[in-house]
Amino acid sequence: MTTSLPDASGATLIVDLAAIRENYRALRRRLGGTACGAVLKADAYGLGADRVAPVLAAEGCRHFFVAHLEEGIALRPHVPEAAEVFVLHGLMPGCEDIASAHRLTPVLNSLEQVEAWTALARRLGRALPAALQLDTGMSRMGLSPAELDRIADEPQRLASLGLRLVMSHLACAERQDHPANNTQRLRFDVARRRLPSAPASLANSSGIFLGPDFHYDMARPGASLYGLAPVSGAANPLRPVVRLQARIVQLRGIAAGDGVGYGLTWRATGPTRIATAAVGYADGFPRSTGMAHLGDVALPVAGTVSMDSITLDASALPEGALRPGAVVDLIGPHRSVDAVAADAGTIGYEILTRLGRRFRREYRDGQPSPSPALVLEGVPS
Structure with a gap:
């Protein structure tokens, strides 16, 4: 069996x-x-x-x-x-x-x-x-x-x-x-x-x-x-190639004044819902980036990116919209590789080549559809 x-x-x-x-x-x-x-x-x-x-x-x-x-x-x-x-x-x-x-x-x-x-x-x-x-x-x-x-x-x-x-x-x-x-x-x-x-x-x-x-x-x-933009300051004429989705490990509510992350450099200004996602700088994701998305809703990073995790301010979502195992976009329709790079003070080349091997990988081919075909994997003379 x-x-x-x-x-x-x-x-x-x-x-x-x-x-x-x-x-x-x-x-x-x-x-x-x-x-x-x-x-x-x-x-x-x-x-x-x-x-x-x-x-x-x-x-x-x-x-x-x-x-x-x-x-x-x-x-x-x-x-x-x-x-x-x-x-x-x-x-x-x-x-x-x-x-x-x-x-x-x-x-x-x-x-x-x-x-x-x-x-x-x-x-x-x-x-x-x-x-x-x-x-x-x-x-x-x-x-x-x-x-x-x-x-x-x-x-x-x-x-x-x-x-x-x-x-x-x-x-x-x-x-x-x-x-x-x-x-x-x-x-x-x-x-x-x-x-x-x-x-x-x-x-x-x-x-x-x-x-x-x-x-x-x-x-x-x-x-x-x-999919990286070829001309500085101009609209990108090319199709995006990568999408990075992280899963939520844990959710918690914190009170005004509570700190989040190493150094407690970020503190809540009021009651806040914090979602911890399973991606960090050991995966090649930069420490200085600042946003994830669930659908159209932006979830700012709260505190510093850790080795294996990111903490997100999920207060803009209705209560119950996120649960452990849910997926958020770190690179995707609302946030390109070049945008992540700009926040990190670097270039898209560095972000793309640093993305680590710990991710589960999906190779998609064919036209986008509700159920796209997937393959799953850890000079002229």
């Missing part, structure tokens, strides 16, 4: 795969004939690269980007055989054979990386695919102007490489009027002319919205796929 277990989870993170699909389509439409890759680093921004990659592959995506070698190895079984997986950080010394064995394409950021990858190509007796990243002003990664000079003066350094992509990264693309955007684009154009002909890529998520001059041959969206 099979016995079903009750749902013991304290919170559920819902990932809308259909929304990711629609966001990819929307970005591809904006790009016109430019290829649309996908950045799946940090486990697809914390949402599960093994679940996200097949959705994007089914939409025709064939160029995937991760940060680290280990991420590329983990991603390779979840994308088509012919897909290209780029490793943005390039390779640590001594890892070249491993990358080649897993058919990964390093993004070479320094002369040392170029030389190590070229040495392997010579040893194997065949050209190896590679991308080159140029530093056009962000001063983070990529070939410096001096390194570019050496490669331009000594083109034999690239003779053993199959150059799949020349790329750079925009520092201020979310601010459309920032002068650095055009400065980097012009530097990119000048630098590309000094290298062998290859497809070019400059636009990240926000760069796509700077217009066709920034699109080149391929764009590399990441955060926009997952």
Whole structure:
């Protein structure tokens, strides 16, 4: 006899795969004939690269980007055989054979990386695919102007490489009027002319919205796929992808003057109903955020967020509207990831990638309905 277990989870993170699909389509439409890759680093921004990659592959995506070698190895079984997986950080010394064995394409950021990858190509007796990243002003990664000079003066350094992509990264693309955007684009154009002909890529998520001059041959969206706003101060044209729901553990009534939470920094000004929800900063939820929702009703955080719990002022609800086990939204229709980030003094990228593995996860696909389908779980040539 099979016995079903009750749902013991304290919170559920819902990932809308259909929304990711629609966001990819929307970005591809904006790009016109430019290829649309996908950045799946940090486990697809914390949402599960093994679940996200097949959705994007089914939409025709064939160029995937991760940060680290280990991420590329983990991603390779979840994308088509012919897909290209780029490793943005390039390779640590001594890892070249491993990358080649897993058919990964390093993004070479320094002369040392170029030389190590070229040495392997010579040893194997065949050209190896590679991308080159140029530093056009962000001063983070990529070939410096001096390194570019050496490669331009000594083109034999690239003779053993199959150059799949020349790329750079925009520092201020979310601010459309920032002068650095055009400065980097012009530097990119000048630098590309000094290298062998290859497809070019400059636009990240926000760069796509700077217009066709920034699109080149391929764009590399990441955060926009997952519903984060691409343009600072503008309405978000993309669909939200995540919803975080926490369950109520306990309810209590307190009197005027009673304190709540560590440090007793919050005190009731009158009779107050406090609801404790089972999410905290150990789940990646920031300590400085301030709101949950039950339907349309806002429930302010009362006191500080604890490691495993949040206390909410539920006084605006009718008595009995909340019971232990009831669900409230911490991220959802009334409160986006970007709104939570703004309250926490950070960016949506950080909130999304910090959401922990303790949540019960639901992957939804298909059009929203009263009973959506669920799966439950803890460069162009």
